[in-house]
Structures are given as structure tokens and as C-alpha cells.
Amino acid sequence: MAQLTYLEAIRQGIWEEMERDPTVFCLGEDIGIYGGAFKVTDGFIGRFGAERVIDTPIAESAIVGAAFGASLTGMRPVAEFQFMDFIPCAMNQISNMVAKTHYLWGAPAPLVLRGPSGGYVHGGPFHSQNPEMWFVHNPGLKVICPATPYDAKGLIKAAIRDNNPCIFFEHKYLYRRIKGEVPSEDYVVPIGKANIVREGSNLSIITYAAMVHSALEAAEVLKNDGIDVEILDLRTVSPLDREAIAATVRKTNKVIILHEHSRTGGLAGEIAAMINEEAFDSLDGPIVRITGLDSAVPFSPPQEEFFLPKVSEIVNEARKLKAY
Amino acid sequence: MAIKKKSGSKASSNGNRTVNKAHTNGNRNSSLRQYEIPDYRLEHPNFSVHQVRKGDEMRYEVTGDLDTPVPPIRDSKYLDKKQCIEIYRYMLLNRRMETALENLYKQGKVVGGVYFGLGQEACSCASAYALDKDDWFAPMIRNQGSLLVRGFRASDTMMQYMAKAGSPTKGRDGTSHFGDIEKRNMVSPISMLGDLIPVMSGVALGARLQGRDVAVLTYIGDGGQSTGVTYEGINFAAVQNLGLVLIVESNEWAYSTPSEMQFKCTDLAERAIGYGIPGVIVDGTDACQVYDATREAVERAHRGEGATMIEAKMMRMKGHAIHDAATYVPKPLFDFWKRRDPIARFENYLVRETKWLSAKENADLIAEVEKIIEAEREIAVNSPMPTPESALGGVYCEDGCHAIKPKYGMPKVRKGSGGFKETEAAVHLK
Ligand SMILES: Cc1ncc(C[n+]2csc(CCOP(=O)(O)OP(=O)(O)O)c2C)c(N)n1
Numbered sequence: 001m002a003q004l005t006y007l008e009a010i011r012q013g014i015w016e017e018m019e020r021d022p023t024v025f026c027l028g029e030d031i032g033i034y035g036g037a038f039k040v041t042d043g044f045i046g047r048f049g050a051e052r053v054i055d056t057p058i059a060e061s062a063i064v065g066a067a068f069g070a071s072l073t074g075m076r077p078v079a080e081f082q083f084m085d086f087i088p089c090a091m092n093q094i095s096n097m098v099a100k101t102h103y104l105w106g107a108p109a110p111l112v113l114r115g116p117s118g119g120y121v122h123g124g125p126f127h128s129q130n131p132e133m134w135f136v137h138n139p140g141l142k143v144i145c146p147a148t149p150y151d152a153k154g155l156i157k158a159a160i161r162d163n164n165p166c167i168f169f170e171h172k173y174l175y176r177r178i179k180g181e182v183p184s185e186d187y188v189v190p191i192g193k194a195n196i197v198r199e200g201s202n203l204s205i206i207t208y209a210a211m212v213h214s215a216l217e218a219a220e221v222l223k224n225d226g227i228d229v230e231i232l233d234l235r236t237v238s239p240l241d242r243e244a245i246a247a248t249v250r251k252t253n254k255v256i257i258l259h260e261h262s263r264t265g266g267l268a269g270e271i272a273a274m275i276n277e278e279a280f281d282s283l284d285g286p287i288v289r290i291t292g293l294d295s296a297v298p299f300s301p302p303q304e305e306f307f308l309p310k311v312s313e314i315v316n317e318a319r320k321l322k323a324y
Numbered sequence: 325m326a327i328k329k330k331s332g333s334k335a336s337s338n339g340n341r342t343v344n345k346a347h348t349n350g351n352r353n354s355s356l357r358q359y360e361i362p363d364y365r366l367e368h369p370n371f372s373v374h375q376v377r378k379g380d381e382m383r384y385e386v387t388g389d390l391d392t393p394v395p396p397i398r399d400s401k402y403l404d405k406k407q408c409i410e411i412y413r414y415m416l417l418n419r420r421m422e423t424a425l426e427n428l429y430k431q432g433k434v435v436g437g438v439y440f441g442l443g444q445e446a447c448s449c450a451s452a453y454a455l456d457k458d459d460w461f462a463p464m465i466r467n468q469g470s471l472l473v474r475g476f477r478a479s480d481t482m483m484q485y486m487a488k489a490g491s492p493t494k495g496r497d498g499t500s501h502f503g504d505i506e507k508r509n510m511v512s513p514i515s516m517l518g519d520l521i522p523v524m525s526g527v528a529l530g531a532r533l534q535g536r537d538v539a540v541l542t543y544i545g546d547g548g549q550s551t552g553v554t555y556e557g558i559n560f561a562a563v564q565n566l567g568l569v570l571i572v573e574s575n576e577w578a579y580s581t582p583s584e585m586q587f588k589c590t591d592l593a594e595r596a597i598g599y600g601i602p603g604v605i606v607d608g609t610d611a612c613q614v615y616d617a618t619r620e621a622v623e624r625a626h627r628g629e630g631a632t633m634i635e636a637k638m639m640r641m642k643g644h645a646i647h648d649a650a651t652y653v654p655k656p657l658f659d660f661w662k663r664r665d666p667i668a669r670f671e672n673y674l675v676r677e678t679k680w681l682s683a684k685e686n687a688d689l690i691a692e693v694e695k696i697i698e699a700e701r702e703i704a705v706n707s708p709m710p711t712p713e714s715a716l717g718g719v720y721c722e723d724g725c726h727a728i729k730p731k732y733g734m735p736k737v738r739k740g741s742g743g744f745k746e747t748e749a750a751v752h753l754k
């Protein structure tokens with residue numbers, strides 16, 4: 001098994017799918033000769049040609065619209081957003097055109113919209129966002145947010161093979177910071193299945209993407225306090241893995257929900273409601289939310305750090321919850 | 325053909341795009357550039373609509389030359405007698421279907437409103453008629469006639485309006501919001517104006533990757549073309565040389581807003597110059613002109629030469645939808661265009677000018693059309709309403725409900741031997 005970065009895992013996943021299936025092609029801004037702002041498609045145009053690695057005008061609605069149109073002819077487009085912060089420029093295409101198409105008139109839209117998201121890189125308010133909730137609230141889409149190289153590769157492959165529109169949020173903080181084992185043989189990670197990345201008995205942290213790594217760090221600190229933390233990595237935020245969420249609550253009886261995006265209307269609220277429905281009787285304490293603030297993501301490092309969830313915050317909240 | 329053939333323009337990928345000379349005349353270095361906008365019309369109406377104050381009220385007023393004689397139908401370069409009669413029949417079906425819809429509405433059988441293409445039947449029917457079987461199209465709200473030409477039944481549209489279980493969307497959407505990617509190659513519209521343009525461009529892109537240059541026809545209004553996505557979609561098609569055939573339905577009004585308040589250029593076809601694609605103007609009430617221009621655009625698309633914009637000048641002869649009496653429209657404008665009714669003009673052409681139809685044959689045709697529409701109405705009315713629970717399901721394509729396969733065959737891809745190498749290049753943000 002090779003050790004790959006998160007970025008290389010995604011890159012390899014798309015590459016392999018393009019090798020395997022002639023209906024897969026990429027489109028996006030600066031993805032061809034330049035290889036993409038983050039180099040996810042570096043070298044693709046040389047291998048696959050300009051027909052299958054298309055540099056587009058700066059036109060997000062056209063990119064999504066064209067991807068959708070091509071998917072109606074049986075193609076499997078993979079469209080890159082240079083930053084996921086720009087995805088609202090194509091909101092109407094995604095929400096009204098692509099997401100509703102199967103429900104309304106029975107046309108499948110097997111396409112992938114992917115790109116870098118997330119903070120911790122001082123990208124400022126327009127290069128740091130986690131806009132996944134806009135799509136979680138859109139029936140018809142699948143929303144994927146991997147945390148590890150293994151999952152990133154397995155999930156991008158699953159997304160490309162899926163017959164539904166998938167939005168694939170890559171966390172840019174993780175791109176080259178983490179490495180992990182990635183098998184060389186073909187595999188997929190199922191969409192809609194969460195994963196216990198750390199078994200524990202005292203409390204559960206339900207999270208995904210970059211926050212999985214913060215939770216793991218916090219769990220090491222908490223271990224010294226004798227607090228045994230279970231961490232559930234959702235991997236897919238729509239559809240949510242209800243069973244896995246209920247199971248971890250039934251096991252540890254105490255829950256922290258941790259995410260990077262703003263608190264109000266965030267995923268934690270939805271998961272808390274779900275826990276009420278599925279496992280209310282198992283709760284031995286209040287459901288705790290650790291999230292980004294209700295503001296834009298500020299630029300200056302001290303402000304950004306203040307905005308985003310911190311390991312110390314997770315440790316403190318976990319201690320309080322354990323004592324509850 | 326007025327559009328000059330572009331030399332060696334089959335750029336199947338980005339990067340090797342040639343300069344588009346399709347409509348540019350003369351020297352790029354000259355201080356005065358000239359561009360061609362072929363205009364098929366046999367008249368050039370000259371009037372405009374303004375806001376004026378009348379006491380405490382504001383209204384629209386039309387000024388200009390409104391008494392010009394109705395021009396003849398321009399003989400088609402391509403259509404024969406049989407085809408002309410067939411288009412005429414579709415136009416009749418289109419109008420009778422909409423009359424039936426109006427009656428169904430008055431009988432309280434329609435859920436929501438009804439949209440009409442009155443005065444625009446030539447534009448819808450003759451343009452759709454110019455497509456080949458493998459081509460694609462997507463209608464806008466007033467192109468109910470295009471659906472008939474492409475093989476949908478009047479009862480399909482009627483059931484959509486009545487939200488019946490038997491409607492193409494099984495009650496989930498209304499009007500002409502439905503599609504068929506299997507047989508009739510129709511993409512369902514959504515309400516938001518302009519969004520079909522990049523989608524249709526993508527259809528052409530998908531087909532081209534599978535080795536086929538298809539034409540993809542869609543429509544946009546004089547109002548709808550103001551949207552940003554219209555620009556994005558046409559530009560995408562232009563840059564990628566995709567066979568988009570965009571009919572701009574220039575019908576004087578966008579809901580209650582006159583086109584004078586929608587754009588500043590003289591004719592919307594001029595926009596084509598900026599996109600680097602051919603732009604053409606036709607009289608949208610003349611089926612032969614609409615057909616000829618569309619057919620030429622379709623053939624360009626089939627040759628891989630890219631997109632064309634066709635501006636069809638006409639008038640929306642009813643309100644925006646059935647609730648709207650269009651009292652804001654100055655009456656002389658209605659009178660001007662009433663004399664240019666596309667069906668009356670085409671009937672005159674077929675019965676009196678060409679004598680391709682005898683009065684008796686014409687009467688028989690109209691009677692046949694009425695009979696068909698009555699039968700379709702019966703089917704639609706008798707379809708049950710959907711069950712409440714039928715709102716469930718189908719949000720996702722799952723459990724093998726659809727097999728995805730390339731419509732025109734597996735793309736031929738560049739052969740090569742893997743060669744995946746890790747990359748170490750600098751990135752945008754660390
Ligand atoms: C993006 C968008 N904004 C607003 C509307 C509401 N709307 C529906 S039709 C219409 C007028 C359209 O005028 P035009 O494009 O000229 O088409 P016409 O009705 O004349 O055929 C408006 C404002 C819409 N459907 N889409």
C-alpha cells in the first residue's frame with residue numbers, strides 16, 4: 001500500500017476513473033495545462049487530451065449546466081470549482097436544475113461537482129468557506145466531505161460511479177498536510193456510510209472532514225484525563241447515516257457535534273434533532289455543539305483562529321460533558 | 325445561404341480554436357469593422373414603446389409607423405408543399421390545443437395558470453420542424469407547439485396543466501416542464517429563464533465526446549436574455565464550438581415590461597457579434613423564414629461549426645398568462661400584429677398564393693385538427709389525479725432505476741499507458 005497525500009488520493013481516484021471509463025471527463029477553470037489551482041488535475045490534459053480535460057470560461061453556471069447537459073447524454077462529468085466559495089454562482093443550476101431533475105421528470109444526472117473548501121489556511125472570507133449545508137438542504141443531491149486519503153479516493157470514485165449528482169467537498173487544509181495508506185487496487189467507499197475512526201466509551205464526537213483530525217488530537221489529550229472518546233466520521237453529510245449516529249449515542253450516551261461551518265442552521269442542529277428522534281432515551285447529557293461562529297470567516301490569523309473550532313475547545317467541552 | 329461557411333473550424337477541443345470569421349466582414353486591422361446580421365424579413369417595422377404620463381397615471385404608448393402593409397410569406401429555400409402543410413397543421417394543433425386549455429381553465433379544471441403562444445405558433449412549430457431525429461431541444465413556456473412537432477401529444481401538455489397522474493411528470497410539475505432523454509431528446513425546462521442554454525450546450529458537448537455533432541435547439545425571450553446565465557451559456561457554446569441553436573423570441577414584452585426597457589441594442593441578434601457566432605433575424609410570424617434560418621443553423625451544428633443565434637420578431641398576443649389581460653399593451657400594437665397572425669398568413673399562402681391547399685382541403689384539415697384536440701382533451705380530463713402518496717420517492721436515482729449509457733456510443737478516447745505521477749507543484753493556498 002502506498003502512502004499518499006489527501007490531494008494525491010483524490011487525483012489518483014479521478015485519474016483511475018478516467019482510465020476505466022471513457023464517459024468520465026473533467027471541466028473547470030484552469031484545470032488543463034495549468035492543472036488546477038491546487039493541481040488536482042495536474043498532468044491530466046497530457047494523458048487524456050483537451051477533449052476530456054476542458055478549460056472553461058469563468059462561468060460557474062455554464063460549468064454546472066454543461067456538466068448536467070452532458071450527463072443527460074450518458075456522460076459522467078467531473079466539474080471543478082476553483083474554490084467551493086464560488087459554488088453559489090451556480091446555485092440555480094444546482095438547486096433548481098440538477099437536484100430536482102430525477103424527482104420531477106425522471107432524468108438521472110450522474111455528475112460530480114468538486115473543489116476545495118474549508119479554513120485554517122488564512123484564505124479570507126471568500127476562500128475559506130464550508131458551504132455544504134446549502135446542499136444538504138437540497139433533496140436530490142449527495143454531499144460528501146472526506147477526512148482521510150483512503151476515504152477521499154474511495155469516495156471520489158464512488159461519486160463518479162453514482163447515478164446521482166454528488167457534491168464533493170475537498171478540505172484544502174488537508175490537501176498536503178495528511179498522508180495515509182491508499183491501496184493500489186480498485187476500491188470504493190460507500191456514499192452515505194459513516195465510519196468510527198476511534199472507538200471509545202465515555203462520549204461521542206460526531207464530525208467530518210478536517211474536524212476529524214482536531215477531534216483525534218483532542219481525544220489523545222482527553223485520554224490522559226481518563227476520558228475515552230469515540231469519534232464518528234460522517235464522511236457523507238447527505239444522506240446522513242442515521243443508524244451510525246444513533247448507534248454511537250446509544251453506546252456512549254453523550255454527544256458532541258463538531259463542525260467548521262457557522263452554527264445557526266448548521267449540521268449540528270439537524271443531527272441533534274435526529275438524535276431526539278432516534279435515541280432520546282439514551283442521552284445522559286445535553287447535546288453539545290462546537291462550531292464556527294455566525295459570521296463570515298475573517299482573514300487575519302488571530303481572528304480566523306478565534307472563528308474556527310479549536311482542539312482546546314473540544315477538550316474543554318468534553319471535560320464538562322463527561323462531568324455532567 | 326447568407327451565412328458564410330467558416331473554414332476549417334472543426335475545433336473539437338478547446339485550445340485550437342480558430343478566429344471565427346463567420347460574420348465578420350473585411351479586415352481586422354481596419355479602423356472600421358463591419359459585421360453581417362442577415363435579415364430574412366420582408367418588412368422592417370419601425371416603432372417603439374415608451375412610458376408616458378397621463379395625469380396621475382403612467383402608461384405605455386407606442387409611436388412610429390403602424391400602418392404598413394402586411395408583407396407576403398417569403399418562399400422557403402427548402403420546404404416543399406407537403407412539409408409546408410405539415411408545419412401549418414402543427415400550428416393549427418398548437419392553437420387549438422391552447423384554446424382547449426383556455427376552456428379547461430374556465431371550467432376550473434386547470435391547476436394554476438395557462439400560458440399561451442398565441443401569435444408565436446410559426447416560431448415554435450417551424451423551428452422544431454427543422455430538427456433531425458437525433459437532435460435535441462428544450463422548450464420555453466410558449467413553445468407548446470414545439471412539443472407537438474417533436475412527437476408529444478396534446479394530452480401530455482393538457483394533463484400537465486391539470487396536474488393529472490397521467491401527465492409526463494405524474495403530477496410533479498406543470499406546463500411544458502417535462503422531458504424525455506430516451507426517445508424525443510427533450511430536456512425539461514425549469515422556470516428560471518436562461519438556465520437551459522448552458523445545459524443544451526452541455527448536451528452538444530456530451531454528444532460530441534461520443535463522436536456526434538448534434539444540434540441543440542432552445543429558446544429565450546427578449547426578457548429572459550437579460551439574465552447572466554444566458555451570457556454564460558452562449559459564450560460556453562461559442563468557445564467550445566457547440567451546435568447550439570438559440571431562438572430569441574423577441575415578442576415585444578416580458579410580462580409587463582417592453583423590450584425597450586430590457587436592452588439597448590437595436591436588435592438582439594446583434595448580441596451574436598459579441599459572442600463571435602452568427603446572428604440572424606427572421607420574421608417570427610413567417611413559418612418559412614423561421615424554418616429556413618433554423619435549418620441553416622441546424623446544418624451548421626451538424627457540420628461541427630458551432631452555435632447560431634436567431635432572433636424571431638413577433639408579438640405575444642395575449643397577456644403573460646391567463647390571469648393577465650395585458651391592458652398595459654397599447655392597442656395599436658395589438659392591431660399591427662393581429663394583421664400578421666402567423667396562422668392566417670400561412671393559410672393565405674397555402675390556400676391563395678401557392679394554391680397548395682384547396683378551400684375544401686383546408687376545411688377538412690381544420691376539422692381533423694379539432695377532432696384530434698377534442699379526443700386529446702377527453703384523454704386528459706379522464707386521467708385521475710395522483711394519489712397523495714405518489715409525492716414520495718424518486719428523489720434519487722437508485723436501485724438500478726436507470727442504466728446510464730452513452731447515447732451515441734462509447735467515446736473514443738486517447739490511448740495511453742497510465743503514467744500517473746505524483747505532483748509537487750506549488751498551490752494557490754498552503
Ligand atoms: C430568472 C427569472 N426571473 C424571473 C422570472 C419570472 N418570469 C417568468 S416569465 C417572465 C417574463 C419573461 O419574458 P420573456 O423572456 O420576454 O418571455 P415571454 O414571456 O415574452 O415569452 C418573468 C419575469 C423567471 N421565470 N426567471
Ligand SMILES: [Mg+2]
Nearest residue numbers: 545546577578
Ligand atoms: Mg418577451
